Each structure stands twice: as structure tokens, then as C-alpha cells.
Amino acid sequence: MIRRKKLTFHNRKGEPLAGLLEQPAGKTRAFALFAHCFTCPRDILAATRISHALATRGFGVLRFDFTGFGDSEGDLAEITFSQHIRDIVSAADYLRENFAAPALLVGHSLGGTAVLSAAREIPEAAAVAAIAAPANTESIARLFEEGFPGADAEVMRLAALAKQRIGDGRRFLADISGDRIREDIRALGKALLMLHSPLDTVVGLHHAREIFEAALHPKSFVSLDGADHLLTKREDSEYAGQIIAAWAGKYVRPPDAEPADREEPEIGEVLVTEIDGRFSQEIRTHRHSLLADEPLDYGGADIGPSPYELLLASLGACTAMTIRMYANHKKLPIEKVSVRLDHEKVDAKECPDCKTKEGKVDRITREIHVEGDLTPEQRKRVATIANRCPVHRTLQGEIADRVRVVENK
Numbered sequence: 001m002i003r004r005k006k007l008t009f010h011n012r013k014g015e016p017l018a019g020l021l022e023q024p025a026g027k028t029r030a031f032a033l034f035a036h037c038f039t040c041p042r043d044i045l046a047a048t049r050i051s052h053a054l055a056t057r058g059f060g061v062l063r064f065d066f067t068g069f070g071d072s073e074g075d076l077a078e079i080t081f082s083q084h085i086r087d088i089v090s091a092a093d094y095l096r097e098n099f100a101a102p103a104l105l106v107g108h109s110l111g112g113t114a115v116l117s118a119a120r121e122i123p124e125a126a127a128v129a130a131i132a133a134p135a136n137t138e139s140i141a142r143l144f145e146e147g148f149p150g151a152d153a154e155v156m157r158l159a160a161l162a163k164q165r166i167g168d169g170r171r172f173l174a175d176i177s178g179d180r181i182r183e184d185i186r187a188l189g190k191a192l193l194m195l196h197s198p199l200d201t202v203v204g205l206h207h208a209r210e211i212f213e214a215a216l217h218p219k220s221f222v223s224l225d226g227a228d229h230l231l232t233k234r235e236d237s238e239y240a241g242q243i244i245a246a247w248a249g250k251y252v253r254p255p256d257a258e259p260a261d262r263e264e265p266e267i268g269e270v271l272v273t274e275i276d277g278r279f280s281q282e283i284r285t286h287r288h289s290l291l292a293d294e295p296l297d298y299g300g301a302d303i304g305p306s307p308y309e310l311l312l313a314s315l316g317a318c319t320a321m322t323i324r325m326y327a328n329h330k331k332l333p334i335e336k337v338s339v340r341l342d343h344e345k346v347d348a349k350e351c352p353d354c355k356t357k358e359g360k361v362d363r364i365t366r367e368i369h370v371e372g373d374l375t376p377e378q379r380k381r382v383a384t385i386a387n388r389c390p391v392h393r394t395l396q397g398e399i400a401d402r403v404r405v406v407e408n409k
Contacts, residue, residue, distance in 0.1 A: 002022050002023070002024065002025065002052060002055045003022065003024070003025060004020060004021070004022050005020070005021045005022075005023075006018070006019070006020055007019045007020070007021055007094075009064075009090060009091065009093075009094035010090065011067050011074070011083075011086065011087055011090045012086050012090060013067075013074070015067060015072070015073045015074045016072065016073050017064050017065060017066070017067060017072040017073075017087060017090070017091070018042070018064060018065045018070060018071035018072045019042070019062055019063065019064035019065075019091065019094075020042055020043070020062070020063055020064070021060060021061070021062045022051050022052065022055040022060065022061045023055060023060040023061075024055055024056065024057075024058050024059075024060075025296075026058075026275060026278070026280040026293070027058070027275045027280065028058065028059070028060040028099075029058035029059065029252075029275075030058070030059055030060070030100070030102075030103040030104065030252045030253070031059065031060040031062065031095050031099055031100050031101070031103060031104075032054055032059045032060065032061045032062070032102055032103070032104035032105070032106055032248075033061075033062050033063075033088065033091055033092055033102040033104070033105050033106070033115070033122075033125075034047055034050065034051055034061055034063040034106045034107070034108075034111075035063075035084075035088055035105075035106070035107040035108070035111030035112070035114050035115050035118075036063060036107075036108055036109075036111050037108045037109035037110060037111055037230065038109055038110035038111070040108075040109075040111075040230075042063045042065050042070060044230070045230075045231075045232060045234075045237065046108060046131075046230055046231040046232070046237040046240075047063055047108065049231075049234060049237035049238050049241060050106065050108075050131075050231075050237055050238075050240055050241035050244070051063055051241070052241070053237075053238055053240075053242050053244075053245060054104075054106075054244065054245050057242075057245040057246075057291075058291070059104065059245065059248075060099065061106075062091055062094075062095055062102070064091055066079075066083070066084050066087050067079060067083050067084075067087055081110075081114070084110075084111075084114045085114050085117050085118045086118075088105075088114055088115060088118040088122075089118050089121045089122065092118075092121075092122045092124075092125075096124070100124075101122065101124035101125070102122060102124065102125055103124060103125060103126050103248075103252040103253075104125065104126070104127050104128075104129070104244075104248050104252050105118070105119055105122065105125050105127070105128045105129070106128075106129045106130075106131070106244060107128075107129070107130050107131065107133060108131045108132060108231075109131070109132050109133065109134070109202075109203065109229065109230075110133070110134060111133075112129075112130030112131055112132065112133025112134075113130070113133045113134050113135075113181060115128055115130065116128060116130055116133065116181065116184055116185050116188065116211070117180070117181060117184040119184070119188055119190055120184060120187060120188070120189075125190055126190055126191060126251045126252050126253075127190055127191040127192075127193070127247075127248050127252055128188065128190050128191070128192050128193070129192075129193040129195065129244045129247070129248070130192070130193070130194055130195070130211065131195045131196070131224075131231070131240060132195070132196055132197065132200055132202075132203050132208075132224075132229050132231075133194075133196075133203070133207065133208070133211060134203050134207050135181070135206075135207040135208075135210035135211050135214075136181055136182075136207075182214050185211055185214040185215050186214055186215070186216065188215055188216070189216075190251075191218045191219070191220075191250075191251040192211075192212075192215045192218070192219040192220070193219075193220045193221075193222065193243075193244065193247050194208045194211060194212050194219070194220070194221045194222070195221075195222045195223075195224055195240055195243065195244070196221070196223065196224060197223070197224040197225065197226070197227040197228065197229070197236075198223060198225065199225075199226060199227065199228065200227075200228070201228075201229065202229035203229060208221065218251075220247060222243050222247075224236060224239070224240060227240075249289070264284070264286060265284055265285055265286050266286060267286045268286075269285070269286070270283060270285055271283070271284045271285075272284075272292070275291075278299065278300065279293050279294040279298075279299065279300040280292075280293045280300065280304070281293065281304070283310075290304060291304030291305075292304045292305055292306070292307060292310060293305075293306065294306055308343050311343070312341040312342075312343055312364065313341075314391050315341060315364065315366070315389070315391045315392060315395065316339040316340075316341045316366070317339075318389040318390060318391035318392065319339050319366060319368065319391075319392065320337045320338065320339050321389075322385060322386065322388055322389040322390075323337050323368070323370070323382055323385055323386060324337055326382070326385045327382075332372065332374065332378060332382075333372045333373050334370055334371070334372040334374070334382075335371040335372045336369075336370075336371040337368070337369070337370055337371075338368075338369045339366055339367070339368050339369070340366075340367040340369070341364060341365065341366050342364070342367075343363070343364050343365075344362075344363055345360045345361070345362055346360065346361060346363050347359075347360065348360065348361050350363075351363065364395075366386065368382065368383070368386055370382055
């Protein structure tokens with residue numbers, strides 16, 4: 001569940017800007033600032049979906065309407081690209097004063113270029129993610145003059161709106177140069193993630209290359225294969241949000257987080273730590289982390305799977321892996337394996353094969369879907385192999401579950 005709060009803060013001229021802050025129902029691990037595409041509203045689909053993806057992974061995300069646009073006040077006749085940069089810094093100031101300074105900056109399209117320039121004035125930001133960002137303002141000016149070849153209807157609509165509001169774009173871009181942007185990128189001093197589609201007809205892929213080459217390490221690039229400039233398809237924008245959240249986890253740490261050199265679980269170990277004083281848990285293995293929780297109806301914040309869902313996930317993953325291993329070894333024509341699992345407590349009388357004859361027993365049902373041209377005999381064999389899954393054998397066998405309470409020193 002995501003908490004949403006409309007808010008107002010002020011730019012450096014004292015004009016009110018309209019914002020929306022989204023936070024996870026549980027503990028907020030860190031704050032992020034999102035700058036959307038040029039002339040876009042703060043609730044454009046890509047911004048909404050990316051912010052939601054970040055919030056479900058523990059980030060508090062502030063997105064807002066730039067000065068003179070959407071629900072924010074300001075004179076459009078005076079708006080410049082530098083004003084956009086100052087608005088981002090003002091938004092960071094608001095978060096710093098009322099919550100915590102943003103540790104992650106995210107920008108889409110020209111908003112991506114703006115966060116690259118604003119980042120130098122937000123020292124607490126550890127990471128910057130730029131999506132389909134132009135490398136220079138000269139290219140944007142040419143687009144205003146020559147149009148947007150190959151762009152979809154939504155881009156054309158926004159372009160027409162931009163021309164209607166600010167003219168040919170020369171005044172808007174006049175106070176900043178490509179050299180200034182390159183200098184800002186070179187002096188970024190933060191981890192950088194570039195996300196760009198090879199099919200972007202509005203801001204070509206060469207822009208991502210220019211930014212990537214100008215930036216110093218650490219820097220990463222992710223190709224948004226098949227996406228358009230505005231990430232209008234749900235799967236594209238949600239994928240971008242998931243990638244940003246996972247990548248940022250390496251660089252962004254909560255203010256009260258343990259030191260970076262904390263002891264990590266060994267291979268084969270799992271460390272579970274509560275994060276909100278309720279049911280939300282952080283789960284860490286040697287190389288991975290995830291969240292667990294209880295549903296809202298059970299008093300949780302629903303920021304992760306429940307313990308029983310994780311148990312089913314473990315059994316399902318093990319089942320699919322075991323079948324895949326067998327299929328590869330026997331060269332079976334299996335294209336894809338998926339497993340749907342269900343857990344319930346049933347009366348022992350409903351399980352004649354169970355040793356327990358009274359009370360309740362746990363029943364797990366695995367429904368295995370195998371795509372491929374298999375004979376009936378091969379499908380029967382797959383069902384047998386599924387029960388050779390090590391997790392299945394563990395659940396069926398005797399378990400010595402030892403518990404000890406350790407006092408922290």
C-alpha cells in the first residue's frame with residue numbers, strides 16, 4: 001500500500017509549486033526526487049508508474065509541476081531551463097527541511113537533463129538516474145524548429161502544447177549551453193544510471209552515449225528495448241522503475257542504516273531484520289535482499305510477500321529448477337515451466353494419507369504448467385521428477401529446527 005500526500009512548496013521567487021509525495025506504508029528507506037518530461041504534468045503515466053515502483057520498494061518519491069506548468073504558479077513568459085533546475089533544488093530543499101534530503105534523483109526526458117545539472121547543488125544525493133535524457137539543449141531547440149519526426153500522438157500533443165506556451169523554445173533554452181551541461185555531467189560526483197530506448201525517435205540513442213562518455217565512473221547503462229520516448233506502455237515504465245530501485249540499492253542507504261562494512265550473511269545464510277516495529281521485514285542473503293510483510297487485513301503494511309507466500313515461492317522455484325535440470329539432461333522439448341502453488345489448512349479427515357488423524361494439517365497444492373510437445377509418458381515423468389525437488393524433500397522429511405536467543409553486545 002502506498003501513502004499519497006498532495007503538498008505545496010515554494011520556488012526561489014516565493015511562488016507555490018504543487019507536488020505529490022508518495023511513501024511506502026511501512027518505513028521509508030530513503031527519499032527520491034522525480035523530474036518529469038518537459039511540459040508534462042506530474043501525474044503523467046510514466047512518472048506515476050515509476051514513482052509507484054520506487055515507493056513499493058521503500059522510497060519516498062516527490063514529483064511536482066515545474067513553475068508555470070500544471071497546478072504550479074508562475075509566469076510562463078519568464079520560464080527558462082535554469083528555472084527548471086532551480087525548481088528541482090527547491091524541491092530538494094523542501095524534502096531536506098521536512099523529511100530527509102533526497103538520496104536519489106530521477107529525471108525523464110528534459111527532466112533527466114535538468115537533474116544532471118541540479119545534482120551538484122544537492123550534496124546528499126548519492127545516485128542519479130536519467131531516462132531518455134537529451135545530452136544538450138541545441139538538439140531540443142532543433143526539435144522545436146523542425147518538429148518531432150516519428151513521434152507518437154502523445155509526444156506531438158505535448159510538443160504542440162510547449163510551442164503554444166513558450167514559443168519556439170529559444171528563450172527557454174537561451175540561458176544554458178551544451179558546454180554547461182557537459183561540465184555538470186563531468187563534475188557529477190555521483191553514481192549515474194542511463195536508461196534509453198534504441199527506438200526513441202524523439203531523443204536518439206546517441207544522446208545517451210554522449211552523456212555516458214562525459215560522465216565519470218560509477219556509471220551504468222540499461223537499454224529499454226521496444227519502448228517509446230514517453231514509456232507509454234505499462235511494462236516499459238514499470239520495468240524502468242524496478243531497474244532504478246534495484247540499482248539505487250547499491251548506492252542509497254537510509255540515514256540510520258548500518259555502516260557499509262557491516263557483516264553480510266555467508267553463502268547459505270539468511271538474515272531477517274524488522275524495519276518498522278510491526279511486521280515488515282528486510283531479508284538479506286549473501287548477495288540479495290527482499291522484503292516480507294503481512295497483508296493489510298492482518299495488520300501489516302503489505303510491502304512484501306507473507307512468510308507463507310515466501311515458503312510457496314521457495315518450493316515453486318525449486319520445483320521449476322529441478323524440472324528444468326531434468327529436461328536439459330534428457331533433452332526434453334520443454335519450452336517453459338511455471339508452477340502455481342496454494343497453501344491451506346484442512347481438516348485431517350480430508351487427508352487420508354496423512355499420519356495426523358485429528359485436527360488440522362497443512363496442504364500445499366502445486367499446479368505445474370509445462371509448455372512443450374511432450375508425450376503423456378514424459379508428462380507423467382515430469383510429475384515424478386517434481387517430487388525430487390530438494391525443498392520438497394526437506395518439507396517431507398524430518399526437520400531439526402533449533403532456536404537460541406542471542407544478546408547483542
